[in-house]
Amino acid sequence: MRNTKTLVAGIAGVSMLLLAGCSQGGTSGASTTPAAAPATSTTPVAAAPAPFDKPGVKIAIVQQSGQGDYFQQYLNGTKKQAAALGVDLSVYDAQGDNATQATQLDQAIASGVSGIIVRHGFPDTLCPGVNKALKAGIKVVIYDIEIQKCAPDAVQTQQSDAKMASLVLDQMVSDIGTGKNVGYVNVAGIAPLDRRDKVWRDYVQKENWKQLFYTGTFTNSTATDTAPMVSNALRANPDVAAIYAPYDELSKATLSALEQNPNLKGKVKVYGADISTADIELMTAADSPWVATGATDPNAIGAAVMRTLALDMAGTITKGATVDFPPILITQDFLRSKNIRNMVDLRAAEPSLNISDISSADWIPVVTF
Structure with missing residues (x-):
């Protein structure tokens, strides 16, 4: 990493x-x-x-x-x-x-x-x-x-944002189970993120997850501006099993924040949205915590x-x-098993x-x- x-x-x-x-x-x-x-x-x-x-x-x-x-x-x-x-x-x-x-x-x-x-x-x-x-x-x-x-x-x-969120959150339930501490990185007031937020709130209640923090910002440099916010939230609330960050710039910010908190290495899974060649590289990197994303091309x-x-x-x-x-669900395991390295590989594997x-x-x- x-x-x-x-x-x-x-x-x-x-x-x-x-x-x-x-x-x-x-x-x-x-x-x-x-x-x-x-x-x-x-x-x-x-x-x-x-x-x-x-x-x-x-x-x-x-x-x-x-x-x-x-x-x-x-x-x-x-x-x-x-x-x-x-x-x-x-x-x-x-x-x-x-x-x-x-x-x-x-x-x-x-x-x-x-x-x-x-x-x-x-x-x-x-x-x-x-x-x-x-x-x-x-x-x-x-x-x-x-x-x-x-x-x-x-x-x-x-995009079918409710479907996108539910695909990823179903995977999150499968991976971490119910009754766990979780973190949330999102921004209110943006239509697709608001639609994903509604699904998130439903899952938090249904799966009895405890949301320890909610942070994030939307700027022209979302990833760099959000990373320190997530890092601070993790320092105050390190006991989280997973983080949902439903926009890839927010997912990148979360990865950066986790690297700033090496004591959490291997302990926190990240669930995101969107896909690109850069995202694929981050998801398939050794020890990457980003395990699933819901995405369209x-x-x-x-x-x-x-x-x-x-x-x-x-x-x-x-x-x-x-x-x-x-949208479709794209998991880290799928990308690695198919040796998918970029969007060209992904389109070939998922022509839909x-x-x-x-x-x-x-x-x-x-x-x-």
């Missing part, structure tokens, strides 16, 4: 690299991932409907933050599917600033786009702009924001959300519809991660990874 300084430095280095790659606005031609996942696309068997029957369709993605493995992969999938559709994609990245995201949404509306993806953020910040876009005739697809109460005509997309999710917007723009999705993307059948049509060149 890498020592504390190595892991913390590695997380910080990745954060700086990814932050440097984020853009406040741009086109689909600019890459923001150091090593973008390869993609192939199917050949359409039908003619594209309007507005995709002519070149020059303009679409924007307005994201709350582009930092972190998950978000980088998501944007890569969005770009690849946009390129396959032949659309002009502009990327806006608020870098974790909610007011900036609202401003960028207004900028996207003013830029003359026909469709907008709004990815993560907060309803109070985004609802005025979303409704403004819809009123202007711009199709809007939301990803992981609880916005339909204030913007009911927007199409909602999301972020590249495939980004592509599927882009397809959902295309279908909405073509008039084939019911106004205000919700589209869910199913491609979700190519979701939000597809005979006129769409569906991107797979």
Whole structure:
């Protein structure tokens, strides 16, 4: 296992690299991932409907933050599917600033786009702009924001977060049993994390777990900023059998915190969410406490959300519809037994991660990874 300084430095280095790659606005031609996942696309068997029957369709993605493995992969999938559709994609990245995201949404509306993806953020910040876009005739697809109460005509997309949480927590029950002391690393107010939180609370009660601490923060450097919070919580509450950290940046923070508490080596199991090549490396490392994660392929999710917007723009999705993307359970034992070292290996072992059948049509060149 890498020592504390190595892991913390590695997380910080990745954060700086990814932050440097984020853009406040741009086109689909600019890459923001150091090593973008390869993609192939199917050949359409039908003619594209309007507005995709002519070149020059303009679409924007307005994201709350582009930092972190998950978000980088998501944007890569969005770009690849946009390129396959032949659309002009502009990327806006608020870098974790909610007011900036609202401003960028207004900028996207003013830029003359026909469709907008709004990815993560907060309803109070985004609802005025979303409704403004819809009123202007711009199709809007939301990803992981609880916005339909204030913007009911927007199409909602999301991972099946309740399923994701239950898959991992079922594994946690199997591993540690009932009536144990546990820790919790999460952040309130973020739609997917709130949905996972609801499941967590149910399991804590049902399994008679005693939650000794709850900590975490969401910033543009979540892993590095959360690690000392978790470390302090562990020093005050060392008697935990497991920690649930349902976002991979929070999972990384938890691993770093455990390395800062060597007296807990081999005593605490970590259960997370999301997956990337970096996550796979951390899960399969010698003596790693990260034993299970619930995940989708972020590249495939980004592509599927882009397809959902295309279908909405073509008039084939019911106004205000919700589209869910199913997760799978990925365990440390599975990764090691299959000698899975990266996302390419994982996709080969779990082809269902491609979700190519979701939000597809005979006129769409569906991107797979």
